[in-house]
Amino acid sequence: MITAGIDMGSRTIKVVLLEDLKVEGAPQLNYAVRKAQIMFPGELDQDQAAERVYDDVLAAAGLKREDVAAVYATGAGRKQVKFAADAVTEMTAGARGAVFFFPSVRTVVDVGAEEGRGIKTDEAGKPTDFAGNEKCAAGAGSFAEAMSRALQLSLQDFGEASLKSDKTIPMNAQCTVFAESEVVSLIHASTPKEDIAKAVLDAVASRVCAMVRRVGIENDVALIGGMVHNAGFVASLKAAMGVDELKLPEMPEYVSAVGCALLAAETRH
Amino acid sequence: MIANYGYKDGSGEYYISIDTDKCIECPVGRACLAACPKAMFETLVDDYDDEVVCIKAQFRKSLAYDCVQCKPAGGHTRLPCTDACAPGAIRHSW
Known part of the structure; x- marks a missing residue:
């Protein structure tokens, strides 16, 4: 069938x-x-x-x-x-x-273009708890895309650049419009692109992580959605969630x- | 399933959680629908064919403002929706 x-x-x-x-x-x-x-x-x-x-x-x-x-x-x-x-x-x-x-996954983090969500699931794959962010795309892929445009990097280069940074620059803006102006300020302050890329992806990860914490983090954790392709985001999310491993589907x-x-x-x- | 409807923004975290397992066999005839002065709740049939209550889509992005009249600032000490929900399925995060 x-x-x-x-x-x-x-x-x-x-x-x-x-x-x-x-x-x-x-x-x-x-x-x-x-x-x-x-x-x-x-x-x-x-x-x-x-x-x-x-x-x-x-x-x-x-x-x-x-x-x-x-x-x-x-x-x-x-x-x-x-x-x-x-x-x-x-x-x-x-x-x-x-x-x-x-089959061992009990927490699913789904980060797509416009929305991110955290889902708790049972062993049959039936959701038991979920939380999303209905209001803002700042915890989703389009936010990272907008920021990569501001840095004039491709999405792939953006993710890879963030992996070269070990700096933590907090980004306070809660929406893409304000965040973009924050990125522009960092560019004007001659902050290396790598550090800005990491700051952006840390910010996305932190928003996604806040949603996932609403449902509770239970191992194993899988990340699904297009943002899996962004290695920098995966690293930032692992750090934000405090997990050793994220299951990443092919x-x-x-x-x-x-x-x-x-x-x-x-x-x- | 616990469904969290809402968002987090610069001013805080605004979620209404509905425990749909408690909601399926509602002993008070969906009293929450009538209790909310802004009629923010509605029923839906979920993916497992159970009738449950959810927050209407148009309110999910503005809970902080829509719920304000039932919060202490609006003169309430208790929330009408959580009071009406006898099984205790509804919770506010703020």
Whole structure:
């Protein structure tokens, strides 16, 4: 059986096709990702964008719509996926996906483009507690992106630059607009880019960590979402949370889409 | 599940927590819906098909301002929503 999970994020659309492998005695290996695809939609019409990326991923996998038993959607735009059989919240999808990749995980930190959230989960991947920040993107990827622009660095260089600094510069600004002016002040004070990058990522990590502390940190902890690709942020978050290890999935931006596809499959079993 | 709705900003941390496990079998007929003077609560069917209460999306970014009339500054010593919730499912972080 093949199921699909679509994560309609605020910046990107992620689609995963999951195949039921039926491996007896190895629950976490019962399913495998058949195909995954990410798209940065060029248009504002999310309905059309979802249709297009779904058809693309099916074509790439050599499948037709009728080959897929069920489609579930998640993410900020989940209601726009008209062809989905059901829509689940980012918390439910993220927790299920994280526990699929790491069965020992009990705390999931999800940092995407516009939002970050902390999720406590049980061993089945069902959320028991969650907290997000509804108001501000200062604890999310777009904040880091805006700050990297201010420093004229690519996102990857921004993360790597922060790893070269051992300075702690507190950033007080609570929003991207004020923080950007704080970064400009640091640039004018001839502060090295590496130190500014670390200050920014420490600030994002500190906001994310405050959310996660609301639900409580219980090992193991997984970080999912696009910010996993930012090595500087991962280091800052580890330090802020006081944990030795963060479980980092290989396909971090697809974890919620995988969780969705799993929920679709489990509903049909 | 404990659902935390709200945010942290420069002035503080503003979350309303709803313990949905206590909320599912509400013994007081969702009294919180009527108790909130700003009608900030609503019911929804969650991902596990349970009917629970949540904070309406339009209030989640402005709790500090929306709840102010029920706080001590507004002359209240107790919160109407937490008082109405007999199972004790609702908590404010501030």
